[in-house]
Amino acid sequence: MDAATEERLLALIEDITGEPAIREERDIDLFEEGLFDSMAAIELLVALESEFGVSIAPTEVEREEMNTVNLIIERVGERL
Amino acid sequence: MNFYVDPAFFVLAAVAAVPAVVLGMREKPLFGYTLAVSAAFLVLLFVYDWMQGAFFALFLVLATVLFLWVQRLFAHDSPRAVPLYRIALAGTLAPLVVYKVAAVFDGNLLGFMGISYLTFKAVQVLIETRDGLIKDMSVVDYLAFLVFFTPFTSGPIMRSRPFVERAHAPLPRPEYADGLATGILRFLLGAVYKFVFAALCSWAQWFVPEVIGSGSLLHSFGSEVAIAFFYGLYLFFDFAGYSLMAIGLAAAFGVDVPRNFNMPFLSVDIKDFWNRWHITLSHWLRDFVFMRFSRACMQRKLFKSRTTTACMGYLLNMTIMGFWHGITIDYVAYGFYHGALLALCELFQKTKFYRAHKSARWLKAVSWGVTMIAVFIGFSLFSGQISRLVLGG
Incomplete structure (x- = not known):
């Protein structure tokens, strides 16, 4: 994934969580920290589809495989 | 025969688990044996109520036909796949809806033990087929998933993809043995939950003195609170106990049933x-x-x-x-x-x-x-x- 796309993705996650620290803390479990819930997950999936053209069904990826910033970048990278 | 209630169930389950353990420990596939055991247990479940059995068979035929239809629609990229999928979804939900509505009028129409849970499983397969996550599930796998007996009547609700994946890849011996050991402990713990703790809570609930209409307002409020408290604990021990038994028994068949309660x-x-x-x-x-x-x-x-x-x-x-x-x-x-x-x-x-x-x-x-x-x-x-x-x- 190129730097510009990664930056757009980080901006999106920051916007959904409302927490700038996610840019640094890329391996924390977003659900565990209370930064993400089912609603935030759906917001992310909808935005990924409309802004990145990446479509992921709600049960396609296990939560443990997409619960940190780095894992989200990885999952999106696989599909770009 | 009622699952997890009648003594005969426990005896038969123990007997059925023995060949499973022998197969599992030798890293042999358990799929065929598990399917046969499930079929036998479901016959026993419905044998004294042929009407429920008939409704169950009807559901199975309906759900299977609709599932195969939807899978074909998406495999052939049919332009009408999505609207037709919605019809199939409604068709799969129909028996449950009819049953629940009929129950309002004290009737049993299309209902059978386990219908609520079976509907969830069938619907999950349909939705994930539409999402493109399920592409080539065989009829046998589909039926084996629906009829797997340990969580049949009241869950936990399993998902088809992990079930099928596991069914066709026998576990290595150490993993199977580990799962079995944990499974036995879970089964025993579940039995204690259900037959000791839930029973005690249910007894305590009825032991609360009836004072409605006689004692002071505070006193009757107190006894209602006590009833609510023991009922809540009873519900937990009863259902968590049942779930643990269903999870534990499944381990003997090498099947991973997900956890239903976590403190x-x-x-x-x-x-x-x-x-x-x-x-x-x-x-x-x-x-x-x-x-x-x-x-x-x-x-x-x-x-x-x-x-x-x-x-x-x-x-x-x-x-x-x-x-x-x-x-x-x-x-x-x-x-x-x-x-x-x-x-x-x-x-x-x-x-x-x-x-x-x-x-x-x-x-x-x-x-x-x-x-x-x-x-x-x-x-x-x-x-x-x-x-x-x-x-x-």
């Missing part, structure tokens, strides 16, 4: 509670109702804010859960009540106050206390205690 009485808020109580039900609804509904709302920009979408989603999700339990005032009120609690929790957690104090110990403690009171009031709605007090009877 629900430690929940610090109501969202936390639904990640700990009847987990496979709440996660099923989360994945296939809540997330779909909120996604549709966002794509169509139905509500201005994210919070409104979430609140509407919670209300819809949990009200459906209420209806799924049964179309009675008590169950529907229970569902709506939990939807409202989740919406309130969502609103509270968006406040500046919450964000500033969310890590504070005192807030966690207060939040735990409020959550427990709300949860036990919920149980009391579920049991019909509240409608009895309000409406009389």
Whole structure:
């Protein structure tokens, strides 16, 4: 994934969580920290589809495989 | 024969588990044997009630035909796949809806033991076929998934993809043995939960002195609270106990049945509670109702804010859960009540106050206390205690 796309993705996650620290803390479990819930997950999936053209069904990826910033970048990278 | 109730069930389950353990320890495939055992147990389940058995067979035929149809539609990229898929979805849900509506009029139409749970499993397969996650599931795998006997009557609700994956890849001996050992412990713990603790709570509930109409208001309030408390504990030990037995027994057949309870009485808020109580039900609804509904709302920009979408989603999700339990005032009120609690929790957690104090110990403690009171009031709605007090009877 190129730097510009990664930056757009980080901006999106920051916007959904409302927490700038996610840019640094890329391996924390977003659900565990209370930064993400089912609603935030759906917001992310909808935005990924409309802004990145990446479509992921709600049960396609296990939560443990997409619960940190780095894992989200990885999952999106696989599909770009 | 009632599963996990009749002594014969336990004897037969133990007997059926022996060849499974022999096969499992020798790393042999368990799929065929498990399917045969499941079929035999389902015959025993319905043998004394041929009508239920007939409804079950009807459901199985209907669901299988619709599943094969939908799978074909998407495999051939049919332009009408999505609208036809919706018809198939409605068809799969129809027996459950008819059964629940007929129950309102005290009749049994299309109902059989396990229909609520079977419907969830069949619907999951359809939705995931539409999402492109299930492409070439065979009829035998589909049937084996639906009829697997240990969680058949009351869950935990399994998902088809992990089930099929496991069914065709026998576990290495150490992993199977590990699972079996944990499974035996879980089964025994479940039996203690159900036959000791749940029984004690149910006994304690009836032991609370009846003072309605005689004692002071405070006294009768106290005894109602005690009844609600013991009923809540009873519900937990009974259902968590049953779930542990279903999970433990499945391990003998090399099947991984997901956890249904995770210390629900430690929940610090109501969202936390639904990640700990009847987990496979709440996660099923989360994945296939809540997330779909909120996604549709966002794509169509139905509500201005994210919070409104979430609140509407919670209300819809949990009200459906209420209806799924049964179309009675008590169950529907229970569902709506939990939807409202989740919406309130969502609103509270968006406040500046919450964000500033969310890590504070005192807030966690207060939040735990409020959550427990709300949860036990919920149980009391579920049991019909509240409608009895309000409406009389």
